[in-house]
Amino acid sequence: MTPDASLRKLRAQAPLVHCITNYVAMNIAANVTLAAGASPAMIHAPEEVADFVPLAGALTINIGTLSAPWVAAMHRAAETAMAHGVPWVLDPVAHFATPYRASVAQALLAQRPAILRGNASEIMALAGGTGAGKGADSGDSVADAEASAIALARRAGSVVAITGPVDFVTDGGRHITLQGGAEIMPKVTALGCSLTALIGAYAAIAPAFEATAAALLHFAEAGERAARSCEGPGSFSAGFLDQLHNLQPEDLKAERLTWH
Amino acid sequence: MTPDASLRKLRAQAPLVHCITNYVAMNIAANVTLAAGASPAMIHAPEEVADFVPLAGALTINIGTLSAPWVAAMHRAAETAMAHGVPWVLDPVAHFATPYRASVAQALLAQRPAILRGNASEIMALAGGTGAGKGADSGDSVADAEASAIALARRAGSVVAITGPVDFVTDGGRHITLQGGAEIMPKVTALGCSLTALIGAYAAIAPAFEATAAALLHFAEAGERAARSCEGPGSFSAGFLDQLHNLQPEDLKAERLTWH
Amino acid sequence: MTPDASLRKLRAQAPLVHCITNYVAMNIAANVTLAAGASPAMIHAPEEVADFVPLAGALTINIGTLSAPWVAAMHRAAETAMAHGVPWVLDPVAHFATPYRASVAQALLAQRPAILRGNASEIMALAGGTGAGKGADSGDSVADAEASAIALARRAGSVVAITGPVDFVTDGGRHITLQGGAEIMPKVTALGCSLTALIGAYAAIAPAFEATAAALLHFAEAGERAARSCEGPGSFSAGFLDQLHNLQPEDLKAERLTWH
Numbered sequence: 001m002t003p004d005a006s007l008r009k010l011r012a013q014a015p016l017v018h019c020i021t022n023y024v025a026m027n028i029a030a031n032v033t034l035a036a037g038a039s040p041a042m043i044h045a046p047e048e049v050a051d052f053v054p055l056a057g058a059l060t061i062n063i064g065t066l067s068a069p070w071v072a073a074m075h076r077a078a079e080t081a082m083a084h085g086v087p088w089v090l091d092p093v094a095h096f097a098t099p100y101r102a103s104v105a106q107a108l109l110a111q112r113p114a115i116l117r118g119n120a121s122e123i124m125a126l127a128g129g130t131g132a133g134k135g136a137d138s139g140d141s142v143a144d145a146e147a148s149a150i151a152l153a154r155r156a157g158s159v160v161a162i163t164g165p166v167d168f169v170t171d172g173g174r175h176i177t178l179q180g181g182a183e184i185m186p187k188v189t190a191l192g193c194s195l196t197a198l199i200g201a202y203a204a205i206a207p208a209f210e211a212t213a214a215a216l217l218h219f220a221e222a223g224e225r226a227a228r229s230c231e232g233p234g235s236f237s238a239g240f241l242d243q244l245h246n247l248q249p250e251d252l253k254a255e256r257l258t259w260h
Numbered sequence: 261m262t263p264d265a266s267l268r269k270l271r272a273q274a275p276l277v278h279c280i281t282n283y284v285a286m287n288i289a290a291n292v293t294l295a296a297g298a299s300p301a302m303i304h305a306p307e308e309v310a311d312f313v314p315l316a317g318a319l320t321i322n323i324g325t326l327s328a329p330w331v332a333a334m335h336r337a338a339e340t341a342m343a344h345g346v347p348w349v350l351d352p353v354a355h356f357a358t359p360y361r362a363s364v365a366q367a368l369l370a371q372r373p374a375i376l377r378g379n380a381s382e383i384m385a386l387a388g389g390t391g392a393g394k395g396a397d398s399g400d401s402v403a404d405a406e407a408s409a410i411a412l413a414r415r416a417g418s419v420v421a422i423t424g425p426v427d428f429v430t431d432g433g434r435h436i437t438l439q440g441g442a443e444i445m446p447k448v449t450a451l452g453c454s455l456t457a458l459i460g461a462y463a464a465i466a467p468a469f470e471a472t473a474a475a476l477l478h479f480a481e482a483g484e485r486a487a488r489s490c491e492g493p494g495s496f497s498a499g500f501l502d503q504l505h506n507l508q509p510e511d512l513k514a515e516r517l518t519w520h
Numbered sequence: 521m522t523p524d525a526s527l528r529k530l531r532a533q534a535p536l537v538h539c540i541t542n543y544v545a546m547n548i549a550a551n552v553t554l555a556a557g558a559s560p561a562m563i564h565a566p567e568e569v570a571d572f573v574p575l576a577g578a579l580t581i582n583i584g585t586l587s588a589p590w591v592a593a594m595h596r597a598a599e600t601a602m603a604h605g606v607p608w609v610l611d612p613v614a615h616f617a618t619p620y621r622a623s624v625a626q627a628l629l630a631q632r633p634a635i636l637r638g639n640a641s642e643i644m645a646l647a648g649g650t651g652a653g654k655g656a657d658s659g660d661s662v663a664d665a666e667a668s669a670i671a672l673a674r675r676a677g678s679v680v681a682i683t684g685p686v687d688f689v690t691d692g693g694r695h696i697t698l699q700g701g702a703e704i705m706p707k708v709t710a711l712g713c714s715l716t717a718l719i720g721a722y723a724a725i726a727p728a729f730e731a732t733a734a735a736l737l738h739f740a741e742a743g744e745r746a747a748r749s750c751e752g753p754g755s756f757s758a759g760f761l762d763q764l765h766n767l768q769p770e771d772l773k774a775e776r777l778t779w780h
Contacts, residue, residue, distance in 0.1 A: 232762025242492025290709035502752025
C-alpha cells in the first residue's frame with residue numbers, strides 16, 4: 001500500500017488505537033494521532049487492558065515512565081494483542097539507562113511486537129551493542145545503528161525503525177531511508193513517543209512495513225511544513241498539529257522514500 | 261442565575277475546583293479552568309482526598325484513565341463531597357468499553373453526582389441502552405440520546421448534559437439545547453474532559469442546572485471565536501485558551517440557550 | 521558564575537535533569553527544560569530511581585500529585601542524590617493543604633535539598649507560619665514571606681526561592697530580588713513547577729545560588745518577551761517556549777538582579 005493510499009484509508013476508517021504510553025507523552029501523542037485522523041485511547045489498568053485490546057486496530061507500548069502495575073498491564077496487553085492478531089508497536093524509551101528499564105524492554109521484545117521504534121542509541125543497545133545515549137536522547141547517528149536494526153529485525157521478526165535526522169526502516173530484508181523532518185523537533189518533548197502512536201494508527205490499516213513508512217513520511221512532511229513558519233519549539237508544536245491534520249494523501253509522496 | 265452573572269461571580273471568587281481526572285486531560289483541563297477564571301487542583305491520593313474536598317467549591321471525577329488506587333480515591337472523594345455538601349460532577353468516559361469501566365461508572369453514579377456530563381454514546385449506555393460509541397468517541401447523535409438523558413436525570417436526581425455538535429441539558433423537568441462550538445473541537449484531545457472541569461468551576465458558584473448551562477455557553481462561545489482564526493487543531497488549542505480567558509460576562513448571551 | 525555564563529554552559533553541556541514532578545506539569549516542565557537547553561528525564565519508579573539519579577546532573581522533586589509509591593521514590597531519589605553529590609531541588613506544592621502533603625514536604629525538607637522553590641504561602645507555611653494560600657495558588661505577597669525564607673534557608677542549609685510578581689532568593693546570608701515576568705503567567709498551569717525543573721537544569725552546571733538566579737532571570741525574561749505579543753494564556757504558552765529557546769546568554773543581564 002502506498003503512503004497516500006494508507007492516509008486515505010486512515011482518514012476513512014479513523015481506527016481505534018490503544019496506547020499505553022508515558023505521562024509526558026500522553027496528551028501530545030493523543031493529539032498527534034487524532035490530528036492525523038485516528039482515534040486514540042489511553043488505557044493502562046491491568047483490570048481492563050485485555051478487554052480493550054481486541055476492540056482496537058492496533059496497540060502501542062512505550063516504556064517512558066514505568067512502574068510495576070503498568071509493566072503488568074503492558075505484558076497483558078501485548079499478550080492479548082498477539083492472541084487476537086492485533087498488531088502492536090514497541091517503543092523502548094531509554095531502556096539502556098537502568099537495569100529495570102532494560103529488563104522490561106527485553107521482556108516486551110520477547111512478546112514479538114510487529115514494529116519496534118527507537119532512536120539510534122536505543123536500537124543499538126537493544127541489539128546488544130553499547131551506544132552513547134543519555135536519558136531520552138540519542139548519542140549515536142542513525143547510520144551507526146543500521147546494522148543493529150537489521151540484526152534486530154531478523155532476530156525479532158519485527159519491522160524496526162530508527163528515527164532521527166534520517167529515518168531508517170527495515171524488516172530484515174527490505175530497507176528504506178527517509179531524510180526530512182526539522183531540526184527543532186528534538187526540542188519538543190515526546191515527539192518520538194507521539195510518532196510511535198502514529199505508527200500504531202497506520203498499523204491498524206496497513207501492513208507493518210508500509211504502515212511505518214507512511215507514518216514516518218506523514219510526520220516528516222508535517223514537521224517540515226510547520227518548521228517553515230515557526231519561531232521556536234512552542235509555535236512549532238501548534239503548527240505541527242495543524243499540519244498533521246491538514247496534510248492530504250497526495251502530499252505523502254512515495255518517491256521521498258529511498259530504497260536500499 | 262444568568263450565564264453572564266455566573267461568569268461575573270466565577271471571576272470574582274476564583275473558586276477552588278478539585279479535579280480527579282485522567283492523565284491525558286490533566287494539563288489541558290487545568291489550563292481551561294484557570295483561563296476561565298477558577299483555581300483548579302488535581303489531587304488523587306486516597307490519603308488526602310477526604311481532607312481536600314471540603315476545601316473546594318466543587319469536585320469533578322473523570323474515569324478516563326482508571327486504576328484501582330484511583331477508583332478508591334474517587335469513591336472516597338465523592339463520599340466526602342456528599343457529606344460536606346460540595347457539588348460534584350461525573351464524567352463517565354467510555355464507560356461502555358470494558359466491564360471494569362462500566363462497573364466503576366455505575367458505582368460512582370450511585371453516589372449521586374449533582375451533574376453528569378458525557379457524549380451521546382456514554383449517556384445512552386449509562387441509561388441502560390446500547391450505543392455506537394468507539395473508544396472515547398461518540399457514535400450516536402445528541403438527539404438520539406435525549407430520552408436517555410431525561411430518564412437518567414430523573415432516576416439519578418442529577419442534571420445531565422450531553423455534549424456534541426448540539427448540547428442538551430436536562431434536570432428531568434427543564435431541558436435546554438445549545439448549538440455551537442466548532443467542528444475542529446473533536447480533533448483536540450480531552451476537550452470534553454476539560455469541559456467537565458469547567459462545569460465543576462461553575463458548579464462551585466451557581467446551582468447545578470444554571471452552572472452547566474453557563475459552562476457550555478462559555479465553552480461554545482470561546483470555541484467559535486477560536487475557530488475563526490485557527491489553522492488546525494494545534495493553533496485552535498492555543499486560541500481557545502486565549503478566548504476562554506478573554507471572554508467577558510456580557511459575551512455569554514442567555515438567548516443562545518433554547519428552552520424545551 | 522554570572523547568568524550569561526551559566527546559560528552558555530547550560531547550552532554547551534545540555535545536562536541531564538532527573539525530574540520527579542506531577543502529572544499536570546510533566547509535559548510543560550519537560551518542554552521548558554528542553555527549550556532552555558537541558559535534557560529532562562521524567563522517571564519515578566522506586567525500582568529505578570536509585571540507578572538513574574547518579575547519571576543526572578541534578579534532581580528535582582515536586583509534590584503536586586502525590587501518591588504513596590511516588591513518595592517512596594522521592595525519598596529514595598533524594599537519598600541517592602545526597603549520597604552521590606547530585607544537587608536536588610524541592611518544590612513543596614500546596615503542602616499546607618492537607619496533613620499528608622504537609623508531612624511529605626517536611627520529610628523531604630529533612631533530606632536537605634540544595635534549593636527549595638515555592639510561592640509565598642508555601643514558603644511561609646514550610647517555615648512554620650500560616651499563610652493565606654488556596655490550593656496551588658499563593659494568597660500572600662512575596663515581601664511577607666521574605667523573613668520566612670531567610671529563616672528556612674538558615675535552618676535547612678538550602679537556597680530558598682520565593683517566586684511571584686517579585687522573586688526573592690536567599691541562602692540565609694545573601695539575598696537578591698528580581699522584578700519581572702508577566703501578569704498572565706499565573707493563568708498558565710504548572711509554570712511554577714516548570715521553573716523548578718529549570719532551576720534543576722541550572723543547578724547541574726552552576727552553584728545553587730547562582731543557578732537559581734540564572735533560572736529565574738531566564739524565566740522572567742522569556743515571560744516578558746512572550747507577553748508582549750500574546751493574546752491570552754494559550755498563545756502565551758507557545759510564545760514562552762519559543763522565547764526560552766531563542767534567548768541568548770547576553771540577554772540575561774545580571775544588573776536586573778537587585779542585591780540586598
